[in-house]
Amino acid sequence: MGDSRPVYLRIADDLRRRIDDGFLTVGARIPSRSELKRVYAASDQTVDRAVRVLKAAGYAEGQFGRGVFVTDRAPLGTLLRTTGAVDTPFAAEIHTARGNGLPCGRPSGGTSLTWEASAGETPAPAPIAERLGIAPGEPVLRTEYEYLADRHPVQLATSWEPLTVTAGTDVVHPERGPYARRGVRGRLAAIGVRVVRARELVGSRPATTPEAEALGCTAGQCVTVVERTHFDGDDRAVETSDIVVRADRWRLEYTIPFTS
Amino acid sequence: MGDSRPVYLRIADDLRRRIDDGFLTVGARIPSRSELKRVYAASDQTVDRAVRVLKAAGYAEGQFGRGVFVTDRAPLGTLLRTTGAVDTPFAAEIHTARGNGLPCGRPSGGTSLTWEASAGETPAPAPIAERLGIAPGEPVLRTEYEYLADRHPVQLATSWEPLTVTAGTDVVHPERGPYARRGVRGRLAAIGVRVVRARELVGSRPATTPEAEALGCTAGQCVTVVERTHFDGDDRAVETSDIVVRADRWRLEYTIPFTS
DNA sequence: TCGAATTTGTGCGTATGTATC
């Protein structure tokens, strides 16, 4: 007694603890609704709600007609986001430390990295204009990326570039031409724009329905969002993008040097 | 027709769009359950479930007996996590850009920053030992922090330090003594340990029940988690910590210089 | 091959407690 939490939360926390403590291992089936109903003496709805909490937390995953199973929540890898690594098209190199949690060298062991993109010119929406330091409505090139690692969707990105920077050059389209795979820095370097700094604002939120579909997870699952802006030597924003990754699978790694 | 999504998701998406498009502004009351029930011709449970989706996504917040209201999802501020700023006890300076979305200078406008901490010696759990590069079970000092900005909980942190570094010195306890407010670098500098680098692994996940309680949000809401490790000149880990912030309120800012 | 039993996912109707107005 004295436990004022609602029943469905108690059940959910109980199950979660059983997973954390290793009594329910990855791949194991969580007791079915009828079992839970009996064990906890709760109603159908209540145990279902408890299981939904677990699923929303990424602890479990339901399979139609089969059962609910404990998810493998070990991160697949890390996106390196430090000087030098950030300019590949993938916006980061990928560490796929798997099994062992070692600092994990560089291998990226033969994983195939591919991406698709589509671009179009649009007037800059207000928040994007603000990030780019331009007036709302000014023309920008909006590019949507979808990155795949081993045929699995990993990262979504939407990039905006002011056309005042690239218009008329042969790097207008980030996804086409010889500079397509060189990333923002490489591409802009080709037209004499030196990117000297990137600012990344990292946040997280539940995935929207289309994001979940693209990333192969369920809506509402946690995604990590990076709002990245590239600046040139004059502190002018030359590109900004929103980067979205599944939080349960990927983490971002930053290294902060103390030069003092 | 042709919309195969379940009813509760359609209602949720519909409400979400109404918020995104500005028809329902921040602070506005979402139609009550009985209204939604009537409008969408759905059952009590179903509309409730739709509203729960919105709440889980941080779009709305229920108030007992009053109604469900559209949440202010504008981030309160940004935690600066770049060279120099990271060594304050708060692990970051705080930008509170409010109202205007300007790049926001430095003000931190008179916000009162306080914190509480409690420490204790324990054997290192396996994952912590790995992060510190020591053997599991070796003694470490575990410190729990709770940071408040304007009396509101903002950030939770748990720090682990190998006792081999600080044992016997007067900076053993991070939360006590003259060096308490100087952060990891300041404290360790006092005993001749130079921290030259920090590595931050950024991820996110739903808040656990105790975290939600401490941070003043609901369980399952998105939190951003930083796994930070400080290294000295010999690449030895001298401290590691888990930092947890509400994702709907705070973002992390990293600056990446390109020295090329 | 067929059918019955399970299990998930979704949905409806109702009831109770509690807080606000």
Place this chain on the structure above:
DNA sequence: GGATACATACGCACAAATTCG
């Protein structure tokens, strides 16, 4: 007190998918 509103909970039902005899 009464009306309204949220939050939780119970019981029941059905479609779809899987499993098994």
